[in-house]
Structures are given as structure tokens and as C-alpha cells.
Amino acid sequence: KQEVTQIPAALSVPEGENLVLNCSFTDSAIYNLQWFRQDPGKGLTSLLLIQSSQREQTSGRLNASLDKSSGRSTLYIAASQPGDSATYLCAEGIQGAQKLVFGQGTRLTINP
Amino acid sequence: DGGITQSPKYLFRKEGQNVTLSCEQNLNHDAMYWYRQDPGQGLRLIYYSQIVNDFQKGDIAEGYSVSREKKESFPLTVTSAQKNPTAFYLCASSRGAGAANVQFFGPGTRLTVL
Numbered sequence: 001k002q003e004v005t006q007i008p009a010a011l012s013v014p015e016g017e018n019l020v021l022n023c024s025f026t027d028s029a030i031y032n033l034q035w036f037r038q039d040p041g042k043g044l045t046s047l048l049l050i051q052s053s054q055r056e057q058t059s060g061r062l063n064a065s066l067d068k069s070s071g072r073s074t075l076y077i078a079a080s081q082p083g084d085s086a087t088y089l090c091a092e093g094i095q096g097a098q099k100l101v102f103g104q105g106t107r108l109t110i111n112p
Numbered sequence: 113d114g115g116i117t118q119s120p121k122y123l124f125r126k127e128g129q130n131v132t133l134s135c136e137q138n139l140n141h142d143a144m145y146w147y148r149q150d151p152g153q154g155l156r157l158i159y160y161s162q163i164v165n166d167f168q169k170g171d172i173a174e175g176y177s178v179s180r181e182k183k184e185s186f187p188l189t190v191t192s193a194q195k196n197p198t199a200f201y202l203c204a205s206s207r208g209a210g211a212a213n214v215q216f217f218g219p220g221t222r223l224t225v226l
Contacts, residue, residue, distance in 0.1 A: 010151065031211035043202055044155075044216040089154060093211025097131075098162070099145075099170060099214065102154030 002027045004092050006103035014111050015082060021075040021106050023090035032093040033066050033073045037086045044089065080110045115139070116218035118203050123223045125197070133188045133221045135203035143209040144186035148172060149200040161186055162209040190223065198225045
């Protein structure tokens, strides 16, 4: 069964801290791993996409890594800001499949 | 501006009624998708379409129906057979189907059954 798990379900940290969000996946036939941001009541915005041949991708204060051997991806957020508060979802793209498999998301709150 | 629009933003339905959610894209994408999101859960695929006049069931298609008569449009009908339709519905599109194609999402429709 294809499963993607995100732990913790919720995280609250003070402004300015560096933090890591975790994503684990079970299907070894990974094609890519994508991180999304979702604000309350809104759609998803793509943040970073890592191909299976890559180990990491960076965009501004965000860095996503991929370790296929352990079935894990992390999203690192540097110098967190209140505007980073949102739910972050990871999704695995699987070879030969038409769909993405989503994790449950981590709800992040950055306290001023 | 290119993008995906969904309407309405909020929708209320009485039990036993069918309702149709609209999804339109002007990105010239061939593939379109419908997902359902419940609180604290990830997105689950309802239906997807790789090309006009073709669509396939996803993981939770029971109680839903779709059509793809135009490239730009992929409406979703929630029928009375759907036992628990209250949820947040997201439409997405991509240039082609499959994991190699990045999906872009609309703003969503929140459906509530009264």
C-alpha cells in the first residue's frame, strides 16, 4: 500500500527559529517528491519539487532533501517568520502512476 | 493571468440533492484532477482526466461523476449516493498525466451538507 506520513501533525515555534518538517514514504518506485503550502481555506501552492535523481532543492529560506534509501524527505525552513504559518503537505509522485500520494500535512504556527 | 478557477467557493446542499462543482483552467493543460480533503487528512483522488472525452476513477470515485467535454473544463457532480459529501474539494491540472508533470491547484470549493 502506498503511504505518505508526516510527523508531527502540528508544530508551534517562536519566530526566528530554524525548523525541519518530516515526510516519510513507503513506495520505493518514487519518481519525485513535492512539498506544498496550504493556507486556511485555500488551495495548494507548490514550494519545491525534488526528482528521484536529486538529493535536495533550495528556494530562498526553504531547503528540501530526499533520501530514497530511507524513504524520507525533509523540508528545512530557515529563520522562520509569522508569514510562514500554514499547513505544509508533501506528496510522492510514483513511477507509472497517474496520481500523487499525499501526506496528512503538518500545521505550522510561527509565534511573533 | 493563467490559472485554475473553481466555483462556487462555498456550497450548501440538502441531503438527497445532486450538486455540481465547477473547475476551469486556461493553462492549456491536457490533464485535470479532482481531489477531496477532509480535516487532518491528505488529499484523496476522486477522478482524473488525461485528455478531452476521457476520464478515470481515482481512489474514492463512488458517489461522484465527472465529464470532460472541453479541454478547459472538468466539472464534478456530487450525487445523492455519496454518503458523506461534506469536505473541501480541490481541482488541479497538469500539462500531461503522470508523476513527471507538476500539478497546479485551484482555490477549492467547500461543500457542506445540511
